[in-house]
Amino acid sequence: MNDKKKRKSPMFRWFETRIDPFAGGGDVRPPDGLWAFYWYFVRQAWPAFALLIVVGFCGALVEASLFAFVGNLVDRMREAASPETFLADNWYVLVLMALVAVLLRPVFTTLSDLIKYQIIAGNFTTRIRWQSHAYTLRQSLSFFQNDFAGRVASKVMQTAPALRESVTEAIDALWFVGVYWMAAIVLFADADVRLIAPLIGWLVFYVAALWYFVPRLKDMAVQTSEARSMLTGRIVDSYTNILTVKLFAHTEREDGYAQSAMQEHLDKMRLQFRLTTLMEMSIVTLNGALIVSMIGLSLALWSQGAVTLGAIALISGLTIRIVNMSTWVMWTVAGLFENLGTVHEGMETISEPHQVLDKPDASPIAIEKGEIVFDNVTFHYGQEKPRRRKLRAGREEEDGREADEPSWALHPGSVIENFSLRIAPGEKVGLVGRSGAGKSTLINILLRFYDLESGRILIDGRDIAAVTQDSLRAGIGLVTQDTSLLHRSVMENILYGKPEASETAAIAAARQAHAHEFIERLEDLRGRRGYAAHVGERGVKLSGGQRQRIAIARVLLKNAPILILDEATSALDSEVEAAIQESLETLMTGKTVIAIAHRLSTIAAMDRLVVVDGGRIVEQGSHAELLRKGGLYARLWARQSGGFLSKDAAE
CATH class of the missing domain: 1.20.1560.10 (ABC transporter type 1, transmembrane domain)
Structure with missing residues (x-):
């Protein structure tokens, strides 16, 4: 027609x-x-x-x-x-x-x-x-x-x-x-x-x-x-x-x-x-x-x-x-x-200028080994020069927001001071610390959402400031606590991890993430079913656990050499978390992993735990070593009531 x-x-x-x-x-x-x-x-x-x-x-x-x-x-x-x-x-x-x-x-x-x-x-x-x-x-x-x-x-x-x-x-x-x-x-x-x-x-x-x-x-x-x-x-x-x-x-x-x-x-x-x-x-x-x-x-x-x-x-x-x-x-x-x-x-x-730019001679990076080095890194959101300009209505704008905008529009005050850490290829590292200690800030600067004030971050020996942002992020898989899905079909959300993949591969990833069963039962207001059903803005039609499992399926499909888990299982109940723990361990095989979790039992089995406080490393070692030290990690562990704990972690 x-x-x-x-x-x-x-x-x-x-x-x-x-x-x-x-x-x-x-x-x-x-x-x-x-x-x-x-x-x-x-x-x-x-x-x-x-x-x-x-x-x-x-x-x-x-x-x-x-x-x-x-x-x-x-x-x-x-x-x-x-x-x-x-x-x-x-x-x-x-x-x-x-x-x-x-x-x-x-x-x-x-x-x-x-x-x-x-x-x-x-x-x-x-x-x-x-x-x-x-x-x-x-x-x-x-x-x-x-x-x-x-x-x-x-x-x-x-x-x-x-x-x-x-x-x-x-x-x-x-x-x-x-x-x-x-x-x-x-x-x-x-x-x-x-x-x-x-x-x-x-x-x-x-x-x-x-x-x-x-x-x-x-x-x-x-x-x-x-x-x-x-x-x-x-x-x-x-x-x-x-x-x-x-x-x-x-x-x-x-x-x-x-x-x-x-x-x-x-x-x-x-x-x-x-x-x-x-x-x-x-x-x-x-x-x-x-x-x-x-x-x-x-x-x-x-x-x-x-x-x-x-x-x-x-x-x-x-x-x-x-x-x-x-x-x-x-x-x-x-x-x-x-x-x-x-x-x-x-x-x-x-016409606002871009704050984070690729250098004119930036080249793509193909991450192979997955070695990560934080070399004397310093970064503080609050030290960025506040933007201040006159608005048409006579109001002034500070720190990138207007005077009547909500205070949460400002960056948190996390500080990273002279931070150095090497994560070997294939090593699984857990980041531990109180809220505001700088854990998520380390992830943000690793993904180059912000430029450093000083120092550098190397991946496979290359400074991430000298590579293209898209190629950097293409080599890193991330599952966050606040999972946000696109208001599109379930299939489109999973394929977002690897658009060139087949629908068969996407369904296989959903099975690995224990999401296939609930996806098949989905139906939206327009009658679209299963993988064709739309999830609503930011995925609001799904429960937190369902969104998290689709996000895990998306990262499983992406299969990037570096994996970041930022409270990846926080929205899952213990039964579902136990069910997909095997899938996560399969996903982590052969990859460099950085995991953040307030529920320490979920990361206790990592190769190394790095305890951060005030933007600095205060302790590091295995779960058992840190408990014997009786420091900050031991105190945090003692305060928690537990959760899913693998057999290896318990030992």
Whole structure:
């Protein structure tokens, strides 16, 4: 059916394929200056915009010529010898006028629409969104931790149509000023030079009104757009964390959280609408004065024999057209500045520089042995220079968040000080320590979610700062405590570990993770079953244990040479944990393993346990050796009630 539709509309298809909507993107940063930001995107489709300018100019000339025809026609009718011979004497004028009205005008109007809607509207907008999304997706982890996901998405979605509309609106407004007004000056002056005085007077007051109101509307539009983004972020935040909202019975609290943002947005909109009403009232009053003065003056001149009836018809028609167009231009210019505000506000997020970058000469790493060396590493989230900039609404932003954003947007204060550790190829190491000791921070810097302050981390002898981030993370498998699944099918989530793998291999991994049985019983709201069932946003339709087993299946399928288990079995009950322990041991075979667990019994059987406190190694050794020392590990062990403990660990 779709192919038939494409064959039936070759004209539309030709115009729709002039711009590739998915060209570019990735690591190219858009400029952070407003006009440079505009040109960065417009230059990618400049032929389409140049053609729109030419077609718009021709279309405006055709429109203006129709009014000249009308005035000329009235004069010819007045001067005709008799009505009976009028058509025979003036047929060529009427044919020419008909050709302009029936042929030229529709041609240029249709061409303008084809350029605006078929070439630019969909493709150009999609290209801006595509490139903005691709660049934003490659931002560092801290970028997303310091902002609302909904707020970022809102800016990516809003900026593209605002940029497109502001450019096309500017082109349309240009031809009103450049063609209609100049045509009116020429035609009015040709009739009687005195007729241009009211027009010039009106133009002065009209420009003054726009000069006063439009910049103020633009400022209000920026503030309204910022308030809208914040409102969207708060609402999405509540929806994303709906389980927490329900568990703590804070529905009314979330109402208040959203209501305050809605009230701020409403206050900004009211101020914007007040200015809009005052501007329209001023322009309508000016237009009324123009109509009265132009028609009154032309009638006075006609009564003196200075102008003809055709001139009055031309002046009246063109004046009404100017008045109508002036209202349109007023809204166009107001919309233009509103869109400028939206683009400016979105630009500040979209053009944010990447914090963690591959070096220009970075090369991929193919991890083979899996040796890991932390060489005198120092890192502290809080020592990063806080970003501080002035927001449009007058607020300041510190540490990557706005003053009214929640405090959890800040990084934890974990410290890694002069940390050195070598993990041999194939060695299984357990990281132990109190909460905030720096265990997860070590994982974050190993995965290069953040750059080090000093020191280096080597994998197979190569500094990870000199390799590409994607190749580094492709060689590391990670199962975390807070398992997050994509809102896609179960099969897609498992294959995320190795997209080129077969569905048979994915099912085999699910069996190993003891997930196959519950997956086969799944069914979503659309009736999709088993591996085709969708899991909901972040996997909310599944229990914590089910999400964890799918995540383990995903890492089993990935089969990376380095494996990190960060509370990998924390969401599993003892029976399920015991069932998949064998699968985890199979997964760990031949791999370098770093395991973090507060439940020490789950990592007691590791080759070596490294006890971290305050970002430093305070103890290391086997489970039995550390118990004999009677230090921090022994105290942590004594406080715990136990859990799954393998036979080897118990011995």
